[in-house]
Amino acid sequence: MQRSPKVVLITGASRGLGLELARLFARRGASLVLTARGAADLRVVSDDLSRLTEVVALPGDVADPAHAVRLVGLGVERFGRIDVLINNASTIGPSPMPRLDAYPPDALVEVLRVNVVAPLFLSQLVLPGMRERGTGVIVNVTSDAAVQAYPGWGGYGSSKAALELASRVLAAELEGTGIHVYVVDPGDMNTAMHRAAEPGVDLSYLPGPEVPASAIVALVEEETASFGRFEAARLARTGGGAR
Numbered sequence: 001m002q003r004s005p006k007v008v009l010i011t012g013a014s015r016g017l018g019l020e021l022a023r024l025f026a027r028r029g030a031s032l033v034l035t036a037r038g039a040a041d042l043r044v045v046s047d048d049l050s051r052l053t054e055v056v057a058l059p060g061d062v063a064d065p066a067h068a069v070r071l072v073g074l075g076v077e078r079f080g081r082i083d084v085l086i087n088n089a090s091t092i093g094p095s096p097m098p099r100l101d102a103y104p105p106d107a108l109v110e111v112l113r114v115n116v117v118a119p120l121f122l123s124q125l126v127l128p129g130m131r132e133r134g135t136g137v138i139v140n141v142t143s144d145a146a147v148q149a150y151p152g153w154g155g156y157g158s159s160k161a162a163l164e165l166a167s168r169v170l171a172a173e174l175e176g177t178g179i180h181v182y183v184v185d186p187g188d189m190n191t192a193m194h195r196a197a198e199p200g201v202d203l204s205y206l207p208g209p210e211v212p213a214s215a216i217v218a219l220v221e222e223e224t225a226s227f228g229r230f231e232a233a234r235l236a237r238t239g240g241g242a243r
Contacts, residue, residue, distance in 0.1 A: 007079045008220075009033040009072070009126070011062045011118075012089030014041035017141065017186055020213035021086060026052040028217070033075035033082065036089070037061055054079070062089045063110075063118040072125040082126045084137045084220055087119035087163075093155045100154035108155050115159035120166055127179070134178040137220050140167045142183050142229075164229065171227035182219060183229045186212035 008025045012018035014036035022032055026049040034049075036042045039059035046057035056078050060067035075082050093111040094104065123138050130136025145157030146164050164183050171181035186209070212232030219230060 007031045007033065007075065007082050008084040008086065009035075009075055009082050009122075010086045010088060011035050011122070013057075014038050014045050017209040017213055018086075018088040019045060020209045021088065021216060022049060024213055024217045026055075029053060030084075031079050032056070033071065033079070034058075035060060035062060035067075035071050061114075062122065063114045065121060068118065068122050068125060072122065076129065081129055081133065083130075083135070084139070085122060085126050086139045086141070086216075086220075087122060088139075088141045089118070090115045090141065090156075090159075097152045097155065099152055103155050111155050111159050112162065115156070116162045116166065119163060120170075123170065127174075130179050131177055136179040138167075138170075138179070138181045139216065139220060140164075140181070140183050142185050144185055144187070146185075168227065181227050184212075184216055184219065184232060185230070186216070186232045 008021075008030045010018050010022050010025075010032065013022045013032075013034035015038075018034075018036065022034055022045065026032060029052075031054045032049060034042060034046060034055060034057045036045075036059060042057050042059045046055045049055050056074050058067070058071050058074055060071070062068060062071075072082060091111055091114045093107050098104070098107075119140055126136070126138070140163055142164050143157065143160045145153045146160035148157075150157065167181050167183045174181065215230075215232040
């Protein structure tokens with residue numbers, strides 16, 4: 001297995017899957033560029049992981065273009081490069097999630113802004129440096145709701161479906177550049193976001209985010225394909241392989 005990349009940018013890094021990814025990369029010696037909306041929680045994470053590695057943490061909304069520009073700029077200023085971008089931050093929209101026939105248009109626009117436009121814009125910001133170096137990895141976290149029709153999950157699922165198609169097109173456009181684009185479905189997890197999506201439902205039987213996080217880190221380190229859609233559960237069982 002290859003060494004972990006030197007600089008990893010992770011969005012939504014203050015809790016859940018993003019936090020577990022940050023912890024794993026920190027233990028491998030990667031420098032971290034972290035962001036999340038919760039300033040207090042992000043500060044705790046930054047202070048904790050700074051004992052293991054170098055960390056730049058900037059709270060803010062990934063869907064705010066000015067924040068995205070500043071985030072990438074700080075990372076490049078501090079470390080000279082961004083080797084890996086993990087677009088993990090997302091929103092489920094209103095909670096409990098409305099059916100599509102009653103979905104507020106403004107809320108749907110916000111879901112698409114956070115879950116599709118923001119990851120693409122961050123990718124645009126890191127791509128010039130990756131192209132110059134001829135290497136890089138972009139991971140877009142998706143969901144089985146992108147490919148399965150779950151009643152009530154239409155807004156979130158459609159945003160993830162759009163993210164998946166955008167990722168495929170981006171990978172096709174980057175063919176031969178040495179840059180890898182991966183779409184990863186972490187599977188059902190017992191996280192705060194999932195609990196908000198299904199309020200009152202007992203999710204204690206689901207695995208925590210540390211399970212898919214380890215599979216995602218292994219995928220990033222291997223860099224075996226220019227594009228792939230991966231399920232974290234399958235990666236954990238087989239050690240790799242696209243669906």
